[in-house]
Amino acid sequence: MDEISVRVAGKKHSVELADSLIRQFWGLSFRSEGKMLFDFGAKTNAFIDMMLLSDPLYLYFLDPERKVIEKMEAEPWGFDPRSWKLYRSDEKYRYLLESFEELELDQGDTVDFEL
Numbered sequence: 001m002d003e004i005s006v007r008v009a010g011k012k013h014s015v016e017l018a019d020s021l022i023r024q025f026w027g028l029s030f031r032s033e034g035k036m037l038f039d040f041g042a043k044t045n046a047f048i049d050m051m052l053l054s055d056p057l058y059l060y061f062l063d064p065e066r067k068v069i070e071k072m073e074a075e076p077w078g079f080d081p082r083s084w085k086l087y088r089s090d091e092k093y094r095y096l097l098e099s100f101e102e103l104e105l106d107q108g109d110t111v112d113f114e115l
């Protein structure tokens with residue numbers, strides 16, 4: 001997997017890049033650590049599922065200017081179908097930063113990276 005450096009609140013993080021359909025589909029499935037940046041190429045309102053994860057994820061939805069438009073904590077799916085929630089921002093977004101650890105990011109903050 002390709003990795004890039006992402007700067008969040010003055011701290012550098014090594015992040016996997018999900019810039020293909022296969023990488024975006026697979027994401028951080030079957031893992032319990034790591035960070036991944038999804039580049040959808042254009043604004044989208046795609047849903048994010050937690051089907052193949054066993055730990056919660058922090059989701060940071062970014063606009064084309066790399067500003068956080070929404071953040072949320074996503075819970076993995078369980079055996080009960082009522083836990084099968086889909087996640088997405090209320091606004092269309094261009095990038096999605098996923099992390100098993102909470103990052104020092106809030107709505108309105110900017111994430112610095114180069115693709």
